[in-house]
Amino acid sequence: xxxxxxxxxxxxxxxxxxxxxxxxxxxxxxxxxxxxxxxxxxxxxxxxxxxxxxxxxxxxxxxxxxxxxxxxxxxxxxxxxxxxxxxxxxxxxxxxxxxxxxxxxxxxxxxxxxxxxxxxxxxxxxxxxxxxxxxxxxxxxxxxxxxxxxxxxxxxxxxxxxxxxxxxxxxxxxxxxxxxxxxxxxxxxxxxxxxxxxxxxxxxxxxxxxxxxxxxxxxxxxxxxxxxxxxxxxxxxxxxxxxxxxxxxxxxxxxxxxxxxxxxxxxxxxxxxxxxxxxxxxxxxxxxxxxxxxxxxxxxxxxxxxxxxxxxxxxxxxxxxxxxxxxxxxxxxxxxxxxxxxxxxxxxxx
Amino acid sequence: xxxxxxxxxxxxxxxxxxxxxxxxxxxxxxxxxxxxxxxxxxxxxxxxxxxxxxxxxxxxxxxxxxxxxxxxxxxxxxxxxxxxxxxxxxxxxxxxxxxxxxxxxxxxxxxxxxxxxxxxxxxxxxxxxxxxxxxxxxxxxxxxxxxxxxxxxxxxxxxxxxxxxxxxxxxxxxxxxxxxxxxxxxxxxxxxxxxxxxxxxxxxxxxxxxxxxxxxxxxxxxxxxxxxxxxxxxxxxxxxxxxxxxxxxxxxxxxxxxxxxxxxxxxxxxxxxxxxxxxxxxxxxxxxxxxxxxxxxxxxxxxxxxxxxxxxxxxxxxxxxxxxxxxxxxxxxxxxxxxxxxxxxxxxxx
Numbered sequence: 001x002x003x004x005x006x007x008x009x010x011x012x013x014x015x016x017x018x019x020x021x022x023x024x025x026x027x028x029x030x031x032x033x034x035x036x037x038x039x040x041x042x043x044x045x046x047x048x049x050x051x052x053x054x055x056x057x058x059x060x061x062x063x064x065x066x067x068x069x070x071x072x073x074x075x076x077x078x079x080x081x082x083x084x085x086x087x088x089x090x091x092x093x094x095x096x097x098x099x100x101x102x103x104x105x106x107x108x109x110x111x112x113x114x115x116x117x118x119x120x121x122x123x124x125x126x127x128x129x130x131x132x133x134x135x136x137x138x139x140x141x142x143x144x145x146x147x148x149x150x151x152x153x154x155x156x157x158x159x160x161x162x163x164x165x166x167x168x169x170x171x172x173x174x175x176x177x178x179x180x181x182x183x184x185x186x187x188x189x190x191x192x193x194x195x196x197x198x199x200x201x202x203x204x205x206x207x208x209x210x211x212x213x214x215x216x217x218x219x220x221x222x223x224x225x226x227x228x229x230x231x232x233x234x235x236x237x238x239x240x241x242x243x244x245x246x247x248x249x250x251x252x253x254x255x256x257x258x259x260x261x262x263x264x265x266x267x268x269x270x271x272x273x274x275x276x277x278x279x280x281x282x283x284x285x286x287x288x289x290x291x292x293x294x295x296x297x298x299x300x301x302x303x304x305x306x307x308x309x310x311x312x313x314x315x316x317x318x319x320x321x322x323x324x325x326x327x328x329x330x331x332x333x334x335x336x337x338x339x340x341x342x343x344x345x346x347x348x349x350x
Numbered sequence: 351x352x353x354x355x356x357x358x359x360x361x362x363x364x365x366x367x368x369x370x371x372x373x374x375x376x377x378x379x380x381x382x383x384x385x386x387x388x389x390x391x392x393x394x395x396x397x398x399x400x401x402x403x404x405x406x407x408x409x410x411x412x413x414x415x416x417x418x419x420x421x422x423x424x425x426x427x428x429x430x431x432x433x434x435x436x437x438x439x440x441x442x443x444x445x446x447x448x449x450x451x452x453x454x455x456x457x458x459x460x461x462x463x464x465x466x467x468x469x470x471x472x473x474x475x476x477x478x479x480x481x482x483x484x485x486x487x488x489x490x491x492x493x494x495x496x497x498x499x500x501x502x503x504x505x506x507x508x509x510x511x512x513x514x515x516x517x518x519x520x521x522x523x524x525x526x527x528x529x530x531x532x533x534x535x536x537x538x539x540x541x542x543x544x545x546x547x548x549x550x551x552x553x554x555x556x557x558x559x560x561x562x563x564x565x566x567x568x569x570x571x572x573x574x575x576x577x578x579x580x581x582x583x584x585x586x587x588x589x590x591x592x593x594x595x596x597x598x599x600x601x602x603x604x605x606x607x608x609x610x611x612x613x614x615x616x617x618x619x620x621x622x623x624x625x626x627x628x629x630x631x632x633x634x635x636x637x638x639x640x641x642x643x644x645x646x647x648x649x650x651x652x653x654x655x656x657x658x659x660x661x662x663x664x665x666x667x668x669x670x671x672x673x674x675x676x677x678x679x680x681x682x683x684x685x686x687x688x689x690x691x692x693x694x695x696x697x698x699x700x
Contacts, residue, residue: 126625126658132595133507153594154621157483158508160593243510244503245482252602252627271504275476277602280627281634288638308476 038224039321040073040086041336042066044100045215046267046313049331051348062099063345066335069093070343073221078341083221083229083263084122084145091118091141091233094217098180100333101215103139106178106235108187114178116235117248118144123228123257130155132249136172137165141233146170155249183238190239215333216248218265220257220317228319230255230263230279237270246270252280259319261286262293267332268305268312276304282316293317297324388574389671390423390436391686392416394450395565396617396663399681401698412449413695416685419443420693423571428691433571433579433613434472434495441468441491441583444567448530450683451565453489456528456585458537464528466585467598468494473578473607480505482599486522487515491583496520505599533588540589565683566598568615570607570667578669580605580613580629587620596620602630609669611636612643617682618655618662626654632666643667647674 044066054062072093073086095103106114118140119130129148132155137143143165147156150168166172216234223229232255234248247254247270254270256279257263264279273279278300285296293316301313306328313327315334325334327349335345394416404412422443423436445453456464468490469480479498482505487493493515497506500518516522566584573579582605584598597604597620604620606629607613614629623629628650635646643666651663656678663677665684675684677699685695 128625130624151592152621153592154624155595155600157593157595160591164592241510242501242503242514243507245505245507250505250600250602251624252600252630256627271502274480274504274601275478277606277627277630280602280630284631284634285638288635 038077038222039338040221041315041317041323042219043315044217044333046327046329046332049347065097066345067343070335070337074337083223083227086221087219087229087231090219091231092139095139100217101235102217102233107183107238110239110241116140118233119249119255120144120231121255121257123259128154128251130249131161132245133158138173141231186238216267220263220265222317222321228257228259228263230257230265232265247273250274252277256280256283258283262316262318264316266314269310272308272310294324298326301326388427388572389688390571391665391667391673392569393665394567394683396677396679396682399697415447416695417693420685420687424687433573433577436571437569437579437581440569441581442489445489450567451585452567452583457533457588460589460591466490468583469599469605470494470581471605471607473609478504478601480599481511482595483508485525488523491581536588566617570613570615572667572671578607578609578613580607580615582615597623600624602627606630606633608633612666612668614666616664619660622658622660644674648676651676
C-alpha cells in the first residue's frame with residue numbers, strides 16, 4: 001500500500017504533467033493561429049543597393065511601386081483569388097515599371113537588344129511554364145503562364161515562344177518599347193569599359209557596372225485555398241552575349257513551388273543559382289531534412305552560395321504563410337504583405 | 351558480490367557483442383571492397399522498345415554501338431582519365447551514330463529543322479554547361495563543355511551559343527549533316543497524322559509516333575580520382591514546335607552531378623522531368639534523406655513520375671561506383687562497365 005505522502009506526490013506530478021500538456025497544446029494552437037491564412041512576398045532584385053547611393057526621390061519611387069504591387073496582390077488574395085493570379089498580376093506591375101530589370105526596364109544585350117526570360121510554377125499541380133530570349137513580349141510572366149496552361153510544354157525559347165504567343169492572342173510590341181535611357185546608358189558604359197579592358201581577362205568583364213546586372217523581379221504567394229505559386233521575370237545581364245540564359249527560365253533554379261513545402265523566387269548571379277538549383281534545393285531541404293523555410297533559405301544563401309562565390313537573394317513563403325527574404329548583397333528591393341493587410345517594404349540590409 | 355553464474359553470463363554476452371561487432375566491421379569492409387573504384391553507365395533513350403519489334407540486325411547495331419561507347423569510356427577511366435572526359439567522349443560516339451536521337455540522328459522539328467540540346471556537369475566543382483536550340487554544331491555535348499569551361503556562363507541558347515562556339519574554335523556543319531531518312535520519315539508520318547487529327551485536341555498530338563520522341567543519349571561516370579560527372583544530349587521531340595526545350599538543357603532536371611552524392615542523366619518525356627527536377631531530386635534525396643542511389647532513383651521513376659503521368663528513365667552512378675538504371679517504359683537502351691572491364695548492354699525490360 002502506498003503511503004499518503006506517495007499518493008500526494010503522484011497526484012502532484014500528474015497535475016504538473018496535465019498542466020504542461022495543456023500549455024504545450026495551447027501554445028501550438030496559438031502558433032497556428034498566428035500564421036497568416038494567405039500572404040505574398042516579392043522582390044525587385046538584389047545587388048549593390050546602398051543607403052546614400054540612391055536619392056530620396058528614387059527611393060520613394062521604389063517604395064511606392066513595391067507597395068502598389070503588394071496591395072494589388074493583397075486585394076486578389078483577400079478576395080479569395082488564387083496565388084497564381086496574385087503572382088502574375090504583381091509581376092505584371094513590376095514588369096510595366098521602368099524601375100526594374102524586367103519587362104519595360106529590361107537591360108540591353110551586347111548587341112543592343114532586350115532579351116527577356118520568365119518562369120512561373122503552380123505548387124498545387126507542379127505545373128510550370130518558362131520562356132527565354134523573348135524580344136517582343138511586353139509581359140514575359142504572362143506568356144510563361146500561357147505556356148504552362150495552354151500548351152503541353154514547360155519551356156519555350158526565342159522566336160518559337162513568340163510564335164506560340166501570337167497564336168494564343170499575345171500582342172507583339174515594337175522592340176523599342178523596352179528602350180529606357182537608364183538601360184541604354186548602362187550598356188554604353190559597359191561597352192566603353194569592355195573596350196578599355198580588352199587586353200584583360202574575361203572574368204573582369206563581369207564586374208562591369210555590377211549594379212546594372214540586377215533588378216530581376218519575382219513573387220511568391222499563398223492563397224486561402226492553401227495553394228502556393230511563384231514566378232520570376234528578368235531582362236538578364238546587361239551587355240550579355242551568346243544567347244546567355246540565367247536561372248530565371250530554369251525551373252528549380254530561379255523559381256519553384258510545391259504545396260507541401262514552399263514557393264520561392266530568386267535574384268542574383270544566375271549561374272550560381274543554376275549550379276545549386278537554389279529554389280528546389282530549399283523545397284527539398286524542407287521536405288527531406290524537415291527544416292523550416294527560413295533555415296533552408298539562409299543555409300543556401302549564406303553558406304552554399306557564399307562557398308561557391310555567388311551573390312544574390314531570394315524570397316519565399318511556406319504553406320503556413322511564414323516568409324523569408326535572405327540575401328548576401330548590400331541590398332534587395334523586397335516586401336511582404338500578410339492577412340492583416342499592412343505592406344512592408346525595404347531595400348537595404350539594415 | 352556477483353555469483354559465478356552471473357559472471358559467466360556477462361562473459362558470454364560480452365563475447366557475443368565482440369563477435370557481432372567483428373562481423374559487422376568485416377561485412378562493411380567487404381562491401382566497400384566490392385565497390386568499383388571507377389565506373390560508367392550510359393543510356394540511349396527510353397521508350398517503346400519491345401522485344402520482337404526491333405529486327406535482330408538493328409538489335410546488333412545498338413548493342414555494338416553501346417558496347418563501343420562503354421569500352422571507349424572504360425579505356426579512359428582505367429588509364430586514369432577524368433569522368434568528364436569519359437562522359438564527353440562516350441556521348442560523342444553516340445551523337446555521331448544515326449541510331450540515336452542526338453547529334454547525327456536528331457529528329458526533325460515541325461519546321462523541318464534539327465534543334466539540338468545538351469548539358470554536362472562536373473560533380474567535383476558543381477560547374478555546369480548547357481546549350482539549347484543548336485542547328486549547326488556536330489557535337490552539342492562538346493559545346494556544352496566549352497560553355498562550362500571557357501565562359502562565365504552556364505547556359506547559352508540558339509545562334510548566340512553557336513557564335514560562342516565559332517569564337518572558340520568549333521566548326522559549324524551544314525544543317526543537312528543531321529538529315530537521316532529515318533528522322534525525316536518520322537516527321538512526315540507525324541505531320542500526316544497531325545493533319546488527320548486537326549479537329550482533335552492537342553494532347554492527342556503528343557501520342558504521334560511515340561517511339562520517335564525518344565533516343566536521347568547520356569552518360570554518368572566515376573573516375574579513380576573520386577570525381578563524378580554526367581552529361582546528356584538530344585534532338586528533342588520529333589515534330590516539336592515553338593522553340594520547345596525539354597529537360598536536357600535544364601541543369602537539375604535532365605543532368606546533375608555532385609561528388610558527395612551521384613551523377614545522373616535522364617531520358618523521357620522532358621516536361622515531367624523538369625517539373626520534378628529529377629536529376630537533382632535524386633541527389634537531394636541521397637544527401638538529405640540518406641537513402642541509396644537506387645532507392646532514390648526508383649522512388650522518382652516508379653512513384654513520383656508515374657503519379658504525374660510521365661514516362662522515361664535515367665541512369666546514375668554514386669561515389670562508390672553503385673549504379674542504377676530504372677525506367678517505366680517498355681525499354682531503355684542502356685549499359686554499364688565497372689572496374690573489371692566487362693561491358694553490360696541491354697534494351698528491354700526483361
